[in-house]
Amino acid sequence: MSQFFRVHPDNPQSRLIKQAVQIINDGGVVALPTDSSYALACHLDDKQAVERLRRIRGLDERQLLSLLVRDLSELANFAMVDNRQYRLIKSVTPGPYVFVLEATKEVPRRLSHPSRKTIGLRVPDHAITLAILEELGQPLLGTTLIMPGETEPLNDPDEIRARLEKQLDLVIDGGACPREPSTIIDLTGEEPVLVRAGRGSLAPFGLGQAA
Template identity: 65%
Template sequence: MAQRFELHPDNPQARFLRQAAQKLQAGGLGAIPTDSSYALVCRLDDKDAAEQLRRVRGVDDKHHLTLLCRDLSELATYAMVDNRQYRLLKLATPGPFTFILPATKEVPRRLSHPSRRTIGLRVPEHHVTQELLAIFGQPLLSTTLILPGETEPLNDAQEVYERLERQLEVVLDAGACPAQPTTVIDMSGDTPVVVRQGRGDPGRLGLVLEDAG
């Protein structure tokens, strides 16, 4: 049964975040607000929690999961980034962008794309998410909270709680999010490719929307 914590969006109560972090550390699944939409999250190195996350989301192992990182230095621990890529990442973070990058050995193989050995990474610009990551002490494995058979992410914490209370341990309620997914940029090849246009503006990075094939 999920526990719902009501948090101030700009000054979240540390005691609630600590309790939420403890539940995630113990293998629980959570729903948290971000700068794009609500996301499902769990501990990076918990196989059972990751499988539960995929079940709730209704996706298989070919679906890119995303690591929520506090900053670029943390991101670089889990992705191989060259100087050109780093400059682009610096322009876009924190913000509503997800980057697909080659995974380092720090990422469990079962979490990366099975044929490409890539992983999604992002640095969200949301105070509650940043404070939770700081307390948790490592990235959180995440995916946009879109339920099977639906096309739009859930954006209301009360609705999240009502629909998923038996499948989650934690719901962080800090008010509504923008309800728009991140812009996804594949940086695993020679040229960055915008594979999904979302809330983040690719023009800010000097990129245009292309068909990734």
């Protein structure tokens, strides 16, 4: 049975943020709000939690999970980026984008794509998620909360609680989020490649206007 925290979306209560981080550190899988839809997240070093997260979402080992980071100061620990890539990422973060980048050797193999050695990185623009990342002191592993067989992400914390309370350890109610997934951009090649259109403009990547 999951816990359910109502957290202020602009001024998150410190007590609840600390409790949420404790649940994550104890191996919990949580649903939390982002600047796109709700996401599932867990501790990046907890293999059992990562496997549970994949089961809930119906994702196999080949499907990329994303690292949620506080800011770009953590980028070099997990991804190899050149100046061009860095400037592009910096221009649109924090924001509703996941960037597919080449993973560094420090990234555990189970977190990177098994054949391509890539990693997804995201700097979310949401006070609750950023507060959790700040308190945790390291990235979270996350994925957009889209249920198996469905195409739209979940954005209502009450619905998430009703459907997943037996599978999650915590649902953080930060109010309704947009019902759009994050936009995924692959930056591993010469030019940006759109992997999934979602919330956010594609214009900065030379891929057209708003998704």
